[in-house]
Amino acid sequence: MNAKSNLYRKEKIYGFLFILPPLLGLLIFTLYPMIYSIYGSFTDWDGLGQMNLIGLSNFTDLLTDELFHKALFNTLFMMLGIPIGITLALLLALGLNRGVPGTTAFRVIYYVPVISSLAAVSIMWNWAYNGDYGLVNQFLDLFGISGPNWMANKFTVKPALIIMAVWKGLGYTMLLYLAALQSVSRSYYEAAELDGANGFQSFRHITWPMVRPVTFFIIVTNIIGGSQIFTEMNIMTPTGGPEYASASVVFYIWQKAFGNFQMGYASAMAVFLGVFIFVVTLIQFRMNEKQSFDVD
Amino acid sequence: MTSRRRVTNSIIFVLLLIGAVFMIGPLLWMLSTSFKDKQDVFALPPVWIPNPFHFNKYSEIWEAGPLLSGIKNSVIIAVTVTAVGTFTSSLAAFSFSKLRFPAKNKIFLLMLSSLMIPYPAVMIPQFFMFSKLGWIDTLLPLIVPGLFGNIVMIFFLRQYLSSVPNAIIEAAKIDGSSYFRLYSSITFPLIKPAVAAQLILWFMGIWNDYLSPIIYLNSPEKQTLQLVIANFNATYAIQTDYPLIMAASIIALLPMLIIFLVFQKQIIESVAISGVKG
Numbered sequence: 001m002n003a004k005s006n007l008y009r010k011e012k013i014y015g016f017l018f019i020l021p022p023l024l025g026l027l028i029f030t031l032y033p034m035i036y037s038i039y040g041s042f043t044d045w046d047g048l049g050q051m052n053l054i055g056l057s058n059f060t061d062l063l064t065d066e067l068f069h070k071a072l073f074n075t076l077f078m079m080l081g082i083p084i085g086i087t088l089a090l091l092l093a094l095g096l097n098r099g100v101p102g103t104t105a106f107r108v109i110y111y112v113p114v115i116s117s118l119a120a121v122s123i124m125w126n127w128a129y130n131g132d133y134g135l136v137n138q139f140l141d142l143f144g145i146s147g148p149n150w151m152a153n154k155f156t157v158k159p160a161l162i163i164m165a166v167w168k169g170l171g172y173t174m175l176l177y178l179a180a181l182q183s184v185s186r187s188y189y190e191a192a193e194l195d196g197a198n199g200f201q202s203f204r205h206i207t208w209p210m211v212r213p214v215t216f217f218i219i220v221t222n223i224i225g226g227s228q229i230f231t232e233m234n235i236m237t238p239t240g241g242p243e244y245a246s247a248s249v250v251f252y253i254w255q256k257a258f259g260n261f262q263m264g265y266a267s268a269m270a271v272f273l274g275v276f277i278f279v280v281t282l283i284q285f286r287m288n289e290k291q292s293f294d295v296d
Numbered sequence: 297m298t299s300r301r302r303v304t305n306s307i308i309f310v311l312l313l314i315g316a317v318f319m320i321g322p323l324l325w326m327l328s329t330s331f332k333d334k335q336d337v338f339a340l341p342p343v344w345i346p347n348p349f350h351f352n353k354y355s356e357i358w359e360a361g362p363l364l365s366g367i368k369n370s371v372i373i374a375v376t377v378t379a380v381g382t383f384t385s386s387l388a389a390f391s392f393s394k395l396r397f398p399a400k401n402k403i404f405l406l407m408l409s410s411l412m413i414p415y416p417a418v419m420i421p422q423f424f425m426f427s428k429l430g431w432i433d434t435l436l437p438l439i440v441p442g443l444f445g446n447i448v449m450i451f452f453l454r455q456y457l458s459s460v461p462n463a464i465i466e467a468a469k470i471d472g473s474s475y476f477r478l479y480s481s482i483t484f485p486l487i488k489p490a491v492a493a494q495l496i497l498w499f500m501g502i503w504n505d506y507l508s509p510i511i512y513l514n515s516p517e518k519q520t521l522q523l524v525i526a527n528f529n530a531t532y533a534i535q536t537d538y539p540l541i542m543a544a545s546i547i548a549l550l551p552m553l554i555i556f557l558v559f560q561k562q563i564i565e566s567v568a569i570s571g572v573k574g
Contacts (some may be wrong), residue, residue, distance in 0.1 A: 011395055106316060111556075119525055
């Protein structure tokens, strides 16, 4: 054996050794539990007794479970915040990209909610939504509008959570757009200007197509994040809100698993959620194939 | 043309300013509430600058709940996980990027695709794994998985390492340097800024985490800061002691706010890069 292949053999061993911790972590804390979740979803697992296979009945129960339908509807409804957030963030980024004074300060201010603890801001917004003394209604009073008791009303609780989610995530989306805008070459705009394009036309034909991959990334990550929304509900509406109007899927899973010990049933919902996210991500990879990173 | 641009920029500046008020206003209101006495909290119209300032809630909170142990627990978890996890992650990123071994890319893709699996989909079996080990109501379930590394960090560092020329590594290999030395004395110093930015983001994520602590931690003195302040909210809202709740929440926000203000350049860059290239 020559020296080179000897070197390679050593490299093989060390190369593998160095990735062993994350690989083991993946097997123990993600893949094994995932398989167990799938198995559990076909059983009557209650966390204590035996696990009996009961076929698809957890899944068929989901079809008729009204609370699950509500939780699913609520989760999807709250995703209405995604297009709102994207529009606002893009406008902000366009504004900041012009080099107005105080750009750094604005970036920091808009980003502060992102780094703030979700638990703390949930507590703060809960108080802000108070019907009598909350900041939100006091603000609306300035315009002669008397606001509702936001968190206690089944029609306003979801919009209230959407407003809060947009506020919390705006800085992050804005930052991604800002980075994307800064990578668009000035020469495109100069060429468009020479051709007599107005501001809106250059936005439509240059900016928007150029930031498309980022828009797509934001949509997908927001759907994935939005489908796992939990903390806000747990803190602001610990019982799931008026008529269960603010319970999310993860909230319901958590309640069924750790409140009612219906582990099998909760696993079925978790599998449902996992498949949903898998499909969303798959669509992203398919649509983004051209720009996707290459391994090596 | 330029004067028109100046007018547009002024309008945009004013709009950004109004937006900034909406972003920061609720947090300032939270801060102001924490200094109020109970009556001022319910004053209409709202009092923005408390008169006089009451600092007593900031001394009361330490007695009112296990705030100190909450901070201690959050620090223990976040420091242990990020310290050890950053080591394992950067070592793996080095290996994925600069060493040759079979099935390397397949393993990397497997890891990447596991990012699709959401935590709620694995949390129930994980709970039983840790409960069999007797780890419920300890910090271990929140620490141990993180020690094995963080796939997002590995991905990011691997991308970053692709800009480090292979020639340096190859030369050192020929010189007979050990593989661990290649990592520790050549690669790691080169990727330090990327590591720092990722470490801060990870630290913040752990500090602000809520779902996994609420699953594992029951006793008040074992809970993390986020659970402690959530309990403050549940307990003291009934007594309408909002200054106390807000003071506790400010304490929960403050460490991350300080870290952010100190490292905002690195954090913002890191977020922008990982998002755009994501």
